[in-house]
């Protein structure tokens with residue numbers, strides 16, 4: 001898997017020492033907060049409601065067991081014994097003291113991790129399908145592309161002061177588990193008619209107060225032109241993106257204002273100037289970086305694992321878990337396992353230090369010492385022999401990580417909301433907790449079927465509410481918490497933005513409202529229809545009626 | 552005039568603090584100095600600015616508050632959550648494990 005080369009290691013250590021000095025000068029009063037703020041943000045350090053918050057990048061969502069143990073140790077020593085995994089494949093620590101940050105960054109650097117480019121108007125941590133290198137439907141491992149982009153973009157002088165932050169996501173499979181349609185640039189690895197691998201390039205997606213889906217500006221970009229084409233997009237944006245108005249500064253607004261066709265033309269014109277020039281990836285580089293992501297040494301396993309089959313027949317709880325939390329692997333005899341960080345009544349995305357340590361051990365035992373973070377705020381063991389599944393399941397049950405609810409109503413994405421976030425209008429976590437309590441009966445959850453329920457505490461949409469099948473947005477009405485509900489969003493390959501169902505609900509009504517929506521779906525669904533399918537067929541009307549008719 | 556108190560985050564660890572009656576900073580909102588006239592408000596703001604310049608606290612600001620049942624209570628939910636800590640979160644559950 002990916003390792004820093006020596007240059008990176010030296011650079012990260014140098015950055016830690018530089019920041020140590022800056023923190024010392026802040027603490028002794030020689031730097032003011034105005035001077036210090038941009039410096040701390042460049043190192044992923046925010047000041048939130050109750051404390052500092054440190055955001056640590058997990059490139060492409062891939063962690064080694066050693067790195068996860070280091071995160072556990074940081075949680076224990078410098079925080080309150082837990083960490084919060086986010087939709088951007090980061091981990092956030094909610095309680096570190098400023099004085100400890102240099103030591104934390106050093107502990108991270110020791111395991112080749114850092115918090116660079118997790119903040120600021122630069123190209124942020126590039127995100128990827130959490131099943132990268134494992135998914136049965138994958139064309140190519142997207143992390144190779146992510147890493148090429150990371151090496152090109154890290155501290156790129158031309159792109160360190162963009163009009164606004166810039167987020168790129170890559171999927172290597174037709175099933176989109178990376179939400180590429182809601183990123184500034186979404187790359188989909190595709191194969192053309194000649195069998196060559198390249199990218200479908202989409203630009204201008206985003207959430208926040210003006211949600212938009214990315215527009216495809218090039219259906220097929222040959223792989224060798226990746227960097228020149230990205231550079232062309234970034235140049236157009238850097239020149240024309242709006243710096244006068246924060247709310248209009250993302251590339252989505254530029255795409256919207258000039259139109260997809262004009263933007264495409266501008267990018268193509270810019271590209272013509274730099275295509276085949278020095279920015280292109282040198283021959284052999286793709287292969288060199290690809291070797292960092294070489295598959296682990298898989299064994300030649302039979303397709304059938306009798307131990308697994310036997311357990312499935314006699315243990316219904318195990319069987320239910322395999323239906324929701326286990327996915328097909330590209331390698332015969334292996335499976336992809338999702339560890340649910342969404343127990344009934346729990347805090348979505350939180351893991352305790354003890355859980356992290358135990359997961360690291362399980363990864364060593366069953367999955368080549370590797371862990372993934374999904375944008376749905378769960379953890380994944382990507383390469384588990386099918387025969388190991390019963391043992392792994394038992395271990396996960398003991399750790400509270402085997403809730404059989406992946407892709408179900410209680411697999412909720414929630415941002416930190418008003419319990420932690422200084423920008424929030426309303427709380428997210430307690431709403432998620434009450435919802436997962438309400439739908440704790442897994443038989444009912446399985447009957448409801450695939451459902452994406454996402455919650456944000458304000459319009460910045462960190463909790464992806466615009467693209468939840470059911471989206472909940474916290475708003476402030478005269479000092480009271482209210483929640484708007486949108487229906488029909490999706491961040492998958494059938495991406496869509498949700499539509500507002502009607503007036504907002506008070507905090508004590510919102511769980512009932514969600515239940516009403518789900519019951520309305522059950523009343524209208526045809527055989528085999530997911531919530532989203534039924535919604536797309538019947539529209540908002542029946543939901544509006546059942547929610548507001550009696551009011 | 553609506554009573555107000557002065558709050559900030561402590562520089563060293565970011566923890567929420569309140570400007571106290573004896574001119575210091577406390578983690579307990581009940582220790583806050585309440586101000587309901589222009590003069591004392593200006594005094595508190597000036598003290599806050601000095602504390603920020605000295606590197607004791609970050610970003611001091613006034614918030615509306617009221618006294619009820621012998622306790623000081625911030626008006627806005629955001630400030631009540633700042634004063635009392637997160638209403639939900641793993642620190643809640645971890646306390647009992």
Ligand code: HEM
Nearest residue numbers: 086087088206207208209250414415416421423460461462
């Ligand atoms: C608690 C501190 C946080 C702050 C101050 C913060 C701030 C923001 C802001 C201002 C935006 C809007 C950007 C725009 O529209 O231009 C945003 C968007 C976003 N943030 Fe956060 N956020 C925080 C936490 C999180 C967390 C915990 C996650 C992951 C769970 C997250 C993931 C995202 C995502 C996915 C978006 C929307 C995508 C986009 O259009 O950029 N953020 N955040």
Ligand code: SF4
Nearest residue numbers: 415421424457458462
């Ligand atoms: S959506 Fe709003 S409340 Fe939630 S984390 Fe983002 S900025 Fe904070």
